[in-house]
Amino acid sequence: MSRPFLKMNGLGNDFVVVETRSAPFEPTAEEVRAIANRETGVGCDQLIAIDRAEGADARVRFWNADGEEVGACGNGTRCVGWLLMQSSGKDEAVMETAAGRLVATRAGERLVSVDMGEPRLDWREIPLAEAHDTAALPVALYHHADLMAPPGCVSMGNPHVVFFVPEVAQAPVAEAGPAVERHPLFPQHVNVGFAEIKARDRIRLRVWERGAGLTRACGTGACAALVAAARRDLTGRHATLELDGGELFIEWRDDGHVIMTGPAAVDFTGELP
Known part of the structure; x- marks a missing residue:
């Protein structure tokens, strides 16, 4: 049929x-x-x-x-x-x-x-294989000069790790993405974001999506990137996310909910x- x-x-x-x-x-x-x-x-x-x-x-x-x-x-x-x-x-x-x-x-x-x-921020909810601070993960997931700052971890119903990089254009997305996706710290594997903070309300983002590879846009990845950035006070609680395919507006409201437009x-x- x-x-x-x-x-x-x-x-x-x-x-x-x-x-x-x-x-x-x-x-x-x-x-x-x-x-x-x-x-x-x-x-x-x-x-x-x-x-x-x-x-x-x-x-x-x-x-x-x-x-x-x-x-x-x-x-x-x-x-x-x-x-x-x-x-x-x-x-x-x-x-x-x-x-x-x-x-x-x-x-x-x-x-x-x-x-x-609401984003899930506890290490068990993401999930991680062991207890860690998800705001700034103290684990070297991939050795590269741009990725040495600790990444943030967020679940938006699926697991994300977000690296903050000086320039997304120079980030090793295609090399680090698949290696981090299957790192043993992530028992369900993980979506890997590379975020460049351009302003308090603007983030340039590329995402290596688990099971799909490099994607032109990832909605949950955009949500996770804003939450991870706001938790570290790199941005406020709303921002425009610039993805390869265009722009999304993300707001992490005071009631804890994340709105994607x-x-x-x-x-x-x-x-x-």
């Missing part, structure tokens, strides 16, 4: 979105990898399924390109939130995810804000074999 899909992107972070409320969808890791393959499949950073949910607009599931199911995807949640609001005509969409309940609201023409909830776009439709 073929199944229709939508190809969407948030700042170039791209997704194959499948509506699964009418028929069950339990892809194997091999099937996810085949769909995500940019040469022989549709090609995407993540596969997303929209399921029925009790007491919410939808239950949303995410798989990375390597086939692993993951808890959260910020840009993907924004895209799905936009789809749900378009179909309902409402200005809000409530989504159940493995990372908890997320609420998207309309913020303008094709602009969506998502309440990503950015665009959602539809690229094309098709059918999965």
Whole structure:
């Protein structure tokens, strides 16, 4: 049975979105990898399924390109939130995810804000393999002059480590990213951010995403970078994040919730074999 899909992107972070409320969808890791393959499949950073949910607009599931199911995807949640609001005509969409309940609201023409909830900052919640200060991790994860300052660790429903670097353009993203992603300190592996503080309200960020590699934008990574920077007083509690694919606005509100605002776009439709 073929199944229709939508190809969407948030700042170039791209997704194959499948509506699964009418028929069950339990892809194997091999099937996810085949769909995500940019040469022989549709090609995407993540596969997303929209399921029925009790007491919410939808239950949303995410798989990375390597086939692993993951808890959260910020840009993907924004895209799905936009789809749900378009179909309902409402200005809000409530989504159940493995990372908890997320609420998207309309913020303008094709602009969506998502309440990503509170960051998890305890070492057990990230998780780390052993107890450490997550604001400034006292562990050498990778030996490189730009990465000697201790990084910060944050979970936004998925684990992140954020290195603060003098210049993102010079940071060893492609070399350090895969090495740190699989460091034994991170039992579930980790998304690796490289953040350059340009001003109290502006951060340049590149992210090596676990299971997907270097990505043009990572929504949860942008949230994690702001939280990590604010915890160290490198920035205030809101900033514009400059990613390879464009800009996201992130606010860590006084109530502890992190709000991410950015665009959602539809690229094309098709059918999965």
